[in-house]
Amino acid sequence: MQAQDLNVTAQIEIVGEGHAHATKKDRANVVVWLSPLDEHTLRSVAAAASVTPPRLVQRDKTFVPHLLVVPAGTAVEFPNRDPFFHNVFSLFEGKRFDLGLYEAGTTRIVHFDRVGVSYIFCNIHPEMNAIVLALKTPHYGISNAAGQISIPNVPEGRYTMQVFAEKSGLENLKKLTKTVTLSAQDQSLGVIRVVQDGPPGPHKNKYGRDYDAPGSDYPANNLK
Numbered sequence: 094m095q096a097q098d099l100n101v102t103a104q105i106e107i108v109g110e111g112h113a114h115a116t117k118k119d120r121a122n123v124v125v126w127l128s129p130l131d132e133h134t135l136r137s138v139a140a141a142a143s144v145t146p147p148r149l150v151q152r153d154k155t156f157v158p159h160l161l162v163v164p165a166g167t168a169v170e171f172p173n174r175d176p177f178f179h180n181v182f183s184l185f186e187g188k189r190f191d192l193g194l195y196e197a198g199t200t201r202i203v204h205f206d207r208v209g210v211s212y213i214f215c216n217i218h219p220e221m222n223a224i225v226l227a228l229k230t231p232h233y234g235i236s237n238a239a240g241q242i243s244i245p246n247v248p249e250g251r252y253t254m255q256v257f258a259e260k261s262g263l264e265n266l267k268k269l270t271k272t273v274t275l276s277a278q279d280q281s282l283g284v285i286r287v288v289q290d291g292p293p294g295p296h297k298n299k300y301g302r303d304y305d306a307p308g309s310d311y312p313a314n315n316l317k
Contacts, residue, residue, distance in 0.1 A: 097248075097249060097277060098245075098246045098247060098248055098249075099246075099247045099248070099249060099275055099276075099277065099280045100243060100244070100245050100246075100247070100280060101127070101232075101234075101243070101244040101245075101247045101275060101280050101281070101282060102241070102242065102243055102244075102280065102281050102282065103125055103234070103236075103241075103242040103244075103281065103282035103283065103284075103285050104240055104241060104242070104283070104284045104285070105120045105123045105125075105236045105240035105241075105242060105284075105285050105287060106120065106240060106284055106285070106286045106287065107119070107120050107123075107240070107258075107287050107289055108286060108287070108288055108289070109288070109289055109291075118238075119238055120236050120237075120238060120239060120240030120287075121235075121236055121237055121238045121240075122159065122160045122235060122236065122258075122259065123235070123236040123240070123242070123256065123257070123258045123285075123287055124160070124162055124226055124233055124234070124235050124236075124256065124257040124258075125233065125234055125236075125242050125244070125254065125255070125256050125282065125285065126228050126230055126232060126233035126234075126244075126254075126255055126257075127230060127232040127233070127244065127247060127252035127253070127254055127273070127275075128229065128230050128232075128252060128253045128255070129230065129232075129248075129250060129251070129252055130250070130251040130252060130253060130272065131250040131251050133248075133250065134248045134249075134250035134251075134252075146167075146168055146169065146170050146202075147161055147163055147167060147169050147170070148169065148170045148171070148172060149161055149169060149170070149171050149181075149213065149223055149225070150171075150172050150174055151171065151172065151173045151174060151175055151179050151181070151215070151221070152174040152175060153175065154175065154215075154218045154220060154221055155221060156213060156221060156222065156223035158223070159222075159223050159224065160223070160224050160226070160235065160259070161223070161224070161225045161226070162225075162226045162228065162233055162235060163205055163225065163226070163227055163228070164227070164228060164229075164231060165205065165206060165207065165208045165227040165228060165229055166204065166205070166206050166227075167204070167205050167227065168202050168203070168204050168205075169202070169203050169204075169205060169225060170200050170201075170202055171192060171200060171201045171202070171203065172199075172200040173195055173196065173197055173198065173199055173200070174197070174198075175197060176197050177196075177197060177310040178194045178195065178196055178197075178217065178310075179194075179195065179215050179217060179218070179221075180192065180193060180194050180195075180215055180216035180217050180299070181201065181213060181214070181215055181216075182213075182214060182215075182216055182299045183211045183212060183213050183214070183225075184299060185211070185212045186209050186210050186211065186212065187205070187207055187208075187209040187210050187211030187212070187225065187226075187227060188203060188204075188205050188206070188207050188209075188211045188225070188227070190203050191216075191299055205225055205227040206227075207227065208227050208228065208229055209226075209227060210224060210225075210226050210257065211224065211225040211226075211227070212224060212296075213225060214296055214298075214299075216298050216299045217310070218310075219295070219296070219298070219304040222296070224259060226257055232244055232246075232247050232252070242282075247275060249275055249276050249277065250274070250275065251272060251273070251274050251275075252272070252273050252274075252275065253270065253271075253272055253273075254269075254270065254271055254272070254273050254282060255269070255270050256269040256270070256285060256287065258287045258289065259293075260289040260290060260291065260293070261287055261288060261289055261290060262290040265287075265288040265289075265290065266287075269285060269287070
């Protein structure tokens with residue numbers, strides 16, 4: 094008898110460290126993913142090819158979307174839709190790269206061939222930041238503002254469940270990792286309580302130094 098695909102659900106709760114009973118209202122952008130442990134499930138797992146390449150658009154000194162989840166090996170486009178230069182880079186976990194200065198109306202491409210979290214910044218505009226999470230599994234969900242998560246088309250079986258939240262430290266996230274068994278009778282991951290450490294501190298530029306002039310623009314006709 095062939096195992097059926099499930100619609101796996103979860104409910105995210107966000108709490109501040111040291112305030113276990115103070116639940117925060119905005120619970121968006123928490124990622125939960127399932128890595129298969131059973132052989133029959135492993136054979137059914139394949140990263141779905143996207144017809145349109147995923148994009149992190151630079152517009153109004155902001156990356157859109159702020160959080161992007163992709164299968165490992167995916168090529169992500171970085172189009173510049175602002176009327177001035179950007180210099181997108183990532184020098185931390187995940188994929189390390191530096192796209193250099195590129196002008197309005199142009200696009201650069203990065204292959205996220207390494208599993209993990211990539212923190213994305215602009216070397217000109219310190220207020221710009223985004224996250225790309227590259228996964229080996231297509232079975233993931235991103236919470237909405239109410240904390241609801243839905244992961245469709247998950248085969249029955251055993252999985253390792255992992256969680257990512259931008260404002261949670263690695264140790265708090267590791268505590269949420271566990272093995273789950275999913276079936277037609279049990280398609281819920283229940284309530285996942287995510288402890289936040291607080292907002293991340295200011296980041297350095299790509300040279301490891303403080304930004305010289307926050308928010309400075311290089312107009313499209315400036316050749317510097």
